[in-house]
Amino acid sequence: MEIKYCWRCKLKVPMLDKEEFKIASKLYSKALKNTKSNKQERFQELLAYYNNLTGFAETEPNAIMHHAIEYYGPDCVKCGKPYRTPKANICAACGNKREPNA
Ligand SMILES: [Zn+2]
Ligand SMILES: [Zn+2]
Numbered sequence: 001m002e003i004k005y006c007w008r009c010k011l012k013v014p015m016l017d018k019e020e021f022k023i024a025s026k027l028y029s030k031a032l033k034n035t036k037s038n039k040q041e042r043f044q045e046l047l048a049y050y051n052n053l054t055g056f057a058e059t060e061p062n063a064i065m066h067h068a069i070e071y072y073g074p075d076c077v078k079c080g081k082p083y084r085t086p087k088a089n090i091c092a093a094c095g096n097k098r099e100p101n102a
Contacts, residue, residue, distance in 0.1 A: 001054055002069055005081045007092070013067055014054035021068040024050060028065055073098070 004015045016024055027046040034042045043061040050064050051057060058064055073083025076091040077099070084092045091098070 004069065004072065004075070006067060007072075007082075007084055008066055009063065013063075014050075014056050015067045015069045015072070016050075016053075016064075017069050020053060021070070024064055028061060031061065 001014050001016055001020060003012050005011070006013045006015070024046060027049055028043075031042040031046055039061075046061050046064060047058060070086070073086045073088050075082050076094060076096050078096040079091060079094040081091065081093040083089075083098060089098050090096070
């Protein structure tokens with residue numbers, strides 16, 4: 001888990017690493033298959049997992065599903081915001097060009 005700026009939420013949120021996100025994805029698809037209970041109950045396990053891990057109080061399951069470190073690039077050396085995608089060459093926030101090996 002790492003705190004990173006999220007371009008969609010426009011704030012800093014706890015992003016999950018590969019292993020953590022794998023578990024979250026499993027809980028998410030498990031919840032989707034469960035059609036019996038209401039949305040809050042269905043996603044209870046996912047929200048509890050994320051909130052226990054991060055100390056956050058997330059209530060929106062869909063927000064968690066884009067909070068994966070692997071979806072974003074490294075943090076920009078100039079402004080500290082992550083590149084929008086792992087392949088982005090220019091920082092969307094400050095226009096800083098990415099170093100070839102950074
Ligand atoms: Zn977000
Ligand atoms: Zn930047």
